Amino acid sequence: MSQELTHWLDDLLEEIEGIKIRRKSSRRVRADVPADALPALLELLQGRAGYIHLSAISCVDWIEDDEFELVYHVWSYESHSLVSAHIRIAREPGVYLSVYDLYQPAGFFERDIHEMYGIHFEGSPNMEKFILTEWDGPPPMRKEFDSEAYVNEHLNWQEYNPPWLQELIAEGGGVIIPPEEQRFSRKKD
Amino acid sequence: MSSIKQIPVITERKGNPLARVFDEFVRFCRSRSLFILHYCTGCGAIELPPAMTSRFDMERLGIQPMVSPRQADILLITGYVSIKTLKRVILTYEQMGSPKYVIGICSCTVNGGMYWQSYATAKKLDEYMPVDLYIAGCMPRPEAVLAGLQKLMDRIHSGEANSWEDYFRNYDYYLGNQQKLFGENWQTPTDIITEAKHYDLIGEGTLGKHTQLLEQHQKPLEALDMRLGHDLKEPTE
Numbered sequence A: 001m002s003q004e005l006t007h008w009l010d011d012l013l014e015e016i017e018g019i020k021i022r023r024k025s026s027r028r029v030r031a032d033v034p035a036d037a038l039p040a041l042l043e044l045l046q047g048r049a050g051y052i053h054l055s056a057i058s059c060v061d062w063i064e065d066d067e068f069e070l071v072y073h074v075w076s077y078e079s080h081s082l083v084s085a086h087i088r089i090a091r092e093p094g095v096y097l098s099v100y101d102l103y104q105p106a107g108f109f110e111r112d113i114h115e116m117y118g119i120h121f122e123g124s125p126n127m128e129k130f131i132l133t134e135w136d137g138p139p140p141m142r143k144e145f146d147s148e149a150y151v152n153e154h155l156n157w158q159e160y161n162p163p164w165l166q167e168l169i170a171e172g173g174g175v176i177i178p179p180e181e182q183r184f185s186r187k188k189d
Numbered sequence B: 001m002s003s004i005k006q007i008p009v010i011t012e013r014k015g016n017p018l019a020r021v022f023d024e025f026v027r028f029c030r031s032r033s034l035f036i037l038h039y040c041t042g043c044g045a046i047e048l049p050p051a052m053t054s055r056f057d058m059e060r061l062g063i064q065p066m067v068s069p070r071q072a073d074i075l076l077i078t079g080y081v082s083i084k085t086l087k088r089v090i091l092t093y094e095q096m097g098s099p100k101y102v103i104g105i106c107s108c109t110v111n112g113g114m115y116w117q118s119y120a121t122a123k124k125l126d127e128y129m130p131v132d133l134y135i136a137g138c139m140p141r142p143e144a145v146l147a148g149l150q151k152l153m154d155r156i157h158s159g160e161a162n163s164w165e166d167y168f169r170n171y172d173y174y175l176g177n178q179q180k181l182f183g184e185n186w187q188t189p190t191d192i193i194t195e196a197k198h199y200d201l202i203g204e205g206t207l208g209k210h211t212q213l214l215e216q217h218q219k220p221l222e223a224l225d226m227r228l229g230h231d232l233k234e235p236t237e
Ligand code: SF4
Pocket: B042, B043, B044, B078, B079, B080, B105, B106, B107, B108, B109, B113, B114, B137, B138, B139
């Protein structure tokens, strides 16, 4: 049954131009598509293959390639399988189309990604702040945002190294990585 | 040979000779009837249900959960405090009636713990409010929580646990740290300076440049408009 289904899915996906399909397991398919082909792919998956559940949109910042990767995870309750559609968009200006008209939950995911990465989704119903309502710095999940530098500038830190812990460490137990090795900015070379 | 004049008399405390006994009695009672407000900020909160319920049963120590800050004695901060949460924690703390005690459970309240490099969490809780006791661990087991609470009880009994006075005496320091994090317009609905006067706890550090800054921005406090939810409407002009 599942064998049949996967062949059928393969045939269907062939209809999208420039698509690259990798089968991760019997229930997981990874599809890489050009950014402009994604709405067509999702429409196909939703309309003709029963992938009606958009379970997440995730985002990866590939700062060295100057690109964002967006991953749309869609699930089918009929074939119990997950298709992850990967696209890459340019980091600047970081604009992409909303898929809200296909999958309504996308509204939340897009709003979240907008907040965390600063990507603007055209046609998304709400691009307001979501969780970081009291944050006015840059989108914090972008790779160029240096969280540690921010912390060093705004917050103080204190050691916690009580005598009993020192005793434990002297016996060879306790903390294995001392704080100055964890805190990269305080590393003494 | 011994005359009545040789009997040592404690002169430092005038007035009622029973005052000391009475103070001691008050402290004893206070340490045995503690209501905790557990502000479950982080993952450490998960150790509280076992500490409260039948297995470890903190009620046998006279400690019970309480639902509102006004009635609570202990503010229990159970884990990492995000900066957004910290504002609420401070509002809650200021609303509690004195004497009040703060316990920071988890390493995250000591120095940020494993979130040491996160932009979103505050690192040292005691920069923003006086902390009586830390219970370190990631996360501390209920035994540790109970041991910590017992320690606090001892300290209340012996009269050492009075760090809440520090918030009034050094309000300028705490306010300064809060302003540094939340911006200059930071204002809470509690008037700490008036309260400090009420408790007679104005110290050298109560007023300073940060409280001056607060006065400049301070908006007068207004009573909340009390209405039932269903007739909350947009104001019509
Ligand atoms: S110390 Fe550990 S258990 Fe406690 S809040 Fe931090 S991460 Fe969670």
